Amino acid sequence: MFFEVKNLNKRYHHHEVIHQLSFSIHKGEILVVLGPSGCGKSTLLSCINGFEKVNGGKIILEQQDITTRLPEERNISTVFQTYSLFPNMTVRQNLSYGLKFKKLSKIDSIKLVNNMISLLQLESIADMSVTEISGGQQQRVALGRSLIVRPKLLLLDEPFSNLDANLRLRLRRELRKIQQQLKMTMIFVTHDQQEAFALGDKILLMNNGELQQLATSPEIYNNPANQFVLSFVGKVNHLGNNHYTRPEEITITSDPGGDGIITQSTFQGPTIDYQVKLHGKPYQVTCLNRGQVFSINERVTISYHEKEL
Structure with missing residues (x-):
């Protein structure tokens, strides 16, 4: 060495x-x-x-x-x-x-x-x-x-x-x-x-x-x-019991009957950062900018795959 x-x-x-x-x-x-x-x-x-x-x-x-x-x-x-x-x-x-x-x-x-x-x-x-x-x-x-x-x-x-x-x-x-x-x-x-x-x-x-x-x-x-390490490196959504997901791993879909609500939106150029409130809990979400921008208070559905630490 x-x-x-x-x-x-x-x-x-x-x-x-x-x-x-x-x-x-x-x-x-x-x-x-x-x-x-x-x-x-x-x-x-x-x-x-x-x-x-x-x-x-x-x-x-x-x-x-x-x-x-x-x-x-x-x-x-x-x-x-x-x-x-x-x-x-x-x-x-x-x-x-x-x-x-x-x-x-x-x-x-x-x-x-x-x-x-x-x-x-x-x-x-x-x-x-x-x-x-x-x-x-x-x-x-x-x-x-x-x-x-x-x-x-x-x-x-x-x-x-x-x-x-x-x-x-x-x-x-x-x-x-x-x-x-x-x-x-x-x-x-x-x-x-x-x-x-x-x-x-x-x-x-x-x-x-x-x-x-x-x-x-x-x-x-x-x-x-x-x-x-999980909390220091990048952004993370803590899901409890050592489960988590990263903001870029969450998918948002516009859905008038969805349980999620867009509460914040930050345009970053190539990406857009959102905060979605779901059942009283805030989720950080990062989406690629493909031309669609969700509006504040718009109802959405989110999906993600949980990871375990």
Whole structure:
């Protein structure tokens, strides 16, 4: 196994932030760590890169125990939410900074910087100050600065959270493309479910410092391991006795004699979200937009297949 965390524990005073956490990653995979705010995601990254000491467990990279190694001895790079670029330097100088600590010739360093500029499509801004470029461009520079030192493992701590939705989507696609080109192993932290689904080869879902489920996106969504996973990932209609159905699994039919009543309607473009009241209970329903829009107070019949947790 390329990277492993075994029975990791981390405490701050008497508060346990991470409890007996174990997982592993194959070389070239993206593992997305997903969970609510305060669940221990960023603390996990700080333990992996050596910025925080652990209180128990092991961190193993390529069969080497790196649990107690200093950050600079781990060959792990981190891209932070704040980018942490040097404002007094150009894009090119920011990219080349980490190479100063490598035993490389000047020619090799220049070649690596030029290759990274080309890979990230930064040619037009390479000699501009990082204070003169956009947020999306700054994020590319931050990514390039971490990639250029050729880490064995790249950690990304909510790197797109300060960007608008369209830019996030574009950079997400670019990151995935670059990761596949370089065959880079990454751990990506986010609280955004769509981001997790789009990026992760596997998703590690955390809550209160504990592993809730480690699986692919379809497995987590379609076969949640427990009530927390079921409620946290996507929308759900709880039917009682551990039975449930997802909003998109419900079919609505217009029926003047139906027992269901449309109480809310939210147009989303390709889909329409409804709330249907049936026998006093609200149901969330998501329908594909096929041109038919149900009206508020319209009577309907709903049908669905129950799932059991």
